[in-house]
Amino acid sequence: MxxxxxxxxxxxxxxxxxxxxxxxxxxxxxxxxxxxxxxxxxxxxxxxxxxxxxxxxxxxxxxxxxxxxxxxxxxxxxxxxxxxxxxxxxxxxxxxxxxxxxxxxxPTDIPSLDDLNAKKIFKELVKREKGLILVTGPTGSGKSTTLAAMLNEINETEKKHVITVEDPVEFVHKNKKSLFSQRNVGTDTNGFHTALKYALRQDPDVILIGEMRDKETIGAALTAAETGHLVFGTLHTNSAPQTINRIIDVFGGDEQPQVRAQLSTSLIAVISQALIPRIGGGRIAAQELLVVNPAIANLIREDKVHQLYSQMQLNQQSTSMTTQTQEIIEFLRKKIISKENAIGFSNRPEELIKMIEGL
CATH class of the missing domain: 3.30.450.90 (Beta-Lactamase)
Incomplete structure (x- = not known):
């Protein structure tokens, strides 16, 4: 040496x-x-x-x-x-x-939603009293940063008890208006499912699950969301419909109708994101946003997840929903990202290519 x-x-x-x-x-x-x-x-x-x-x-x-x-x-x-x-x-x-x-x-400084140029609806979503909000995407897509900003918004505006279960704890929140109990899997608790089981006895208002890895953790998250808690979680899925399918597919066939029913009543939103290199350096988050309304809930309950994508494209001004393709097209119009990267990071490249040809 x-x-x-x-x-x-x-x-x-x-x-x-x-x-x-x-x-x-x-x-x-x-x-x-x-x-x-x-x-x-x-x-x-x-x-x-x-x-x-x-x-x-x-x-x-x-x-x-x-x-x-x-x-x-x-x-x-x-x-x-x-x-x-x-x-x-x-x-x-x-x-x-x-x-x-x-x-x-x-980052030791926790970003605000404004710092991330997050959509206005994000501030409305975090004010919900109960339900499930999922932030999804591949490894390194900025999920933790988005979640940290959403929890920071709660911390600055609400008096809540927030429990996070992470492997390991990433962003460390200082108590502002809210009270944070942050737990490391392995040192503070034996696992996500165990931590969730006991979290309900720790008087939480908000629960963050660092990763919904297995059937037991996903089931516990759905139960927590149903029983009056605002629950945040992550999955490594690339789109909102794929996220819902992944959750349902974790369970056996005889359990799936119940899970669909739970999701239809407790799911608030799915934010699926990818970080795309900017022209000139840096990266920007392309986010697909599904917000559950009666039409979306009905499709989930009736096992028509394949129709979610077209439903997301309807009445977007009133629903605040958007697809990743629409986000990417807007970035291309503003010359923020290259065509090559746009296609490479797209979760629907064929659809995107057709839209690019029509520009």
Whole structure:
């Protein structure tokens, strides 16, 4: 191992993420450190790392318990605040026998909905007393940021008890008007389903579920939304109709009618988003928004999810709904994104191409 490599310091590498306005840092053996800027990986002009070097850097951030957990399961998720650098969501894993690391920066300043140029209806949605609001999209699509801004709106305007269950806790909210109880899966609770089971006894008004991963968690979220709580959750789905299908398909055939009925009465909205590179740098969120009204609820209850998309396109000025294709077309008109990226990030590329041809 060269002296130059020995001088590499994990905190300095994480500082480079901030300095380059990147989102992620990757440390993988037999590669130089790489960062992700505007959605694309960029190698730093540094020496190639080996497994021992990554192990030394990675372990310097861990407690003894975290080291034991990683050595037992070969996987570790945690969040860490490094003074004078920033807060990061971290994942350690093994690749070909060596440790590898992925760090994602978490802004310490929580954005407002206005900062995100969010649609006006978002402020109305978070004022609901009960129901389920889902924010969906692929990994790295800004779901956590959108949710943080929505919870921040509640924090600034409502006196509520907000419980978040995350793996790990990302944005740390300071109590303003609301009271926050933020729980890390693994250290504060054994799992999402367990935390939700007991959350109902902790007098919450609002519950955030970091990820609705399984049938038990989804079922508990629906129950919480039905019993007078405002519930926020995430799924890795690319569109609003796909999100509803995913939830229903998690359950067995004999349970699906009940789940459809629950969704039709408790679902408030689905926000599906993708972050698309801007021309000239940075990224912008293209959001598809489904807001449940009597017509949408009826389609869900009657197992006609395939008709949701066309329903979303009707009377949009009064419903506030929008499709991702419409958002992308607007970005193209304003020359915010390229045609190539528009098609590449679209959840309905064939529809988008036809609309582009008609411009």
């Amino acid at each position: 060269s002296q130059e490599v020995q001088k590499l310091d994990i905190k300095k590498l994480l500082k480079s993420v901030v300095a380059y306005k990147a989102s992620d840092l990757h440390l993988v053996a037999n590669s130089e450190p790489q960062i992700r800027r505007d959605g694309r990986l960029v190698a730093l002009n540094l020496p190639v790392l080996d497994g021992d070097m990554i192990t030394d850097m990675a372990y310097s951030l861990l407690s003894e318990k975290q080291k034991k957990d990683f050595e037992e399961f070969n996987e570790l998720d945690f969040a860490i605040m490094i003074p004078d650098v920033g807060r990061f969501r971290s994942n350690y894993y093994k690749t070909m026998g060596d440790i590898a690391c992925a760090f994602r920066i978490i």
